[in-house]
Structure formats: C-alpha cells, structure tokens
Amino acid sequence: MFLVTEPYTQDNIDAAEQRLTARMNAAADHTTATDPAPPGRGDPDTARSLRTLCETVLARTTLDSLSSFLASNLPEPRGARVLGCILQLRHCEAARFWWQYAAGAGDAASAYCLYLHHRALGEDAAARWWHTQTSRIQSPQPPPVSAPPAPPCGPRSTSACPPSSPSCWNGRR
Incomplete structure (x- = not known):
C-alpha cells in the first residue's frame, strides 16, 4: 500500500x-x-x-x-x-x-x-x-397553501375559543 x-x-x-x-x-x-x-x-x-x-x-x-x-x-x-x-x-x-x-x-x-x-x-x-x-x-411538490388550523385555546378545550373567554382552561389563564 x-x-x-x-x-x-x-x-x-x-x-x-x-x-x-x-x-x-x-x-x-x-x-x-x-x-x-x-x-x-x-x-x-x-x-x-x-x-x-x-x-x-x-x-x-x-x-x-x-x-x-x-x-x-x-x-x-x-x-x-x-x-x-x-x-x-x-x-x-x-x-x-x-x-x-x-x-x-x-x-x-x-x-x-x-x-x-x-x-x-x-x-x-x-x-x-x-x-x-x-x-x-x-418538479418537486409545492408546499401546501392552506394554513394549519388554529390550536384550541387550552389543553382541555375541545374547540377554539377567544382568549378572554372564561370557559378556557376552566377560567385560568
């Protein structure tokens, strides 16, 4: 070698x-x-x-x-x-x-x-x-044009709610 x-x-x-x-x-x-x-x-x-x-x-x-x-x-x-x-x-x-x-x-x-x-x-x-x-x-695939869905306002919430809502996070912020 x-x-x-x-x-x-x-x-x-x-x-x-x-x-x-x-x-x-x-x-x-x-x-x-x-x-x-x-x-x-x-x-x-x-x-x-x-x-x-x-x-x-x-x-x-x-x-x-x-x-x-x-x-x-x-x-x-x-x-x-x-x-x-x-x-x-x-x-x-x-x-x-x-x-x-x-x-x-x-x-x-x-x-x-x-x-x-x-x-x-x-x-x-x-x-x-x-x-x-x-x-x-x-011709690579273009990225998706739709925005991801908005996350719910809290971990226990089942639907999105405004930040001022008392129902989010059981009233806690």
Whole structure:
C-alpha cells in the first residue's frame, strides 16, 4: 500500500488530470453507440440510448467542473453522475451505485440514467420507479397553501375559543 506523506503539488494534480483525460478519451474510443445491450431480456434500443446519454454527459463535462467532486470528502451529485457514466461505458455495474447516490441528492439526470439502465436490463418495475423519481425530482411538490388550523385555546378545550373567554382552561389563564 502506498501512503502519501507529503502534500500534493500542482504538478501532481496536473498529472492526475492528464491521466483522467486520457482514460476518458480511451473509454470513448473503445465504445460506440452500436454496442450490444447487456445480456438478458432487456431492450437494446434503451441500452443504446443510455450509452448515448453517457457519451453526451462525458462530452459536455470539463475537468474544471469536476474539481469539487475530485477535491471533497463528500462527492457532488454532478460528479457522481459523470463517474457513473464513465463506469457504464466500461460495462461496470458500479455505475448504478453512483447514479443512486446522485439521484438521492436530487440529480434528475442520474435518476433518468437509472431508469434507462433498469429498462435496458428488462427490469420494468425498477425502471418505472426511477422514471417516477425523475419526474418528482424535476418538479418537486409545492408546499401546501392552506394554513394549519388554529390550536384550541387550552389543553382541555375541545374547540377554539377567544382568549378572554372564561370557559378556557376552566377560567385560568
């Protein structure tokens, strides 16, 4: 095991970014939108749609936008989505974990990736659930507009009464 004993220099960080860029480019070079669907009873068209979505996510992501994901202890949802897409393009099942992490933090695109992922695998119930979650994340329910009912004027009262009423609290204030 390698133990870091000195702080990372800017050269170390630059070298790490270059390695990540090379890996992302290599992943994009070795995959195409016509790769077959995962084995099983899934939908190959949905698998291609997921692959296209992942390629688009990666094509529109810069390393600068991932700086908070790479440098923080608690990854940002957007970075988790990107990592999920990288893993999906490498046919790695761990993609689902990162999409679940990001979707749980309110990232609708990750929830949609999970919808496509489950649909591509033929897991229709899970796919429907994630599709519903995508809709909920995109348009959260507004808070209720009605005010809560007024509390009764005392703990023994069964109906609300004005504060000056002698019947409240048995005449005590």
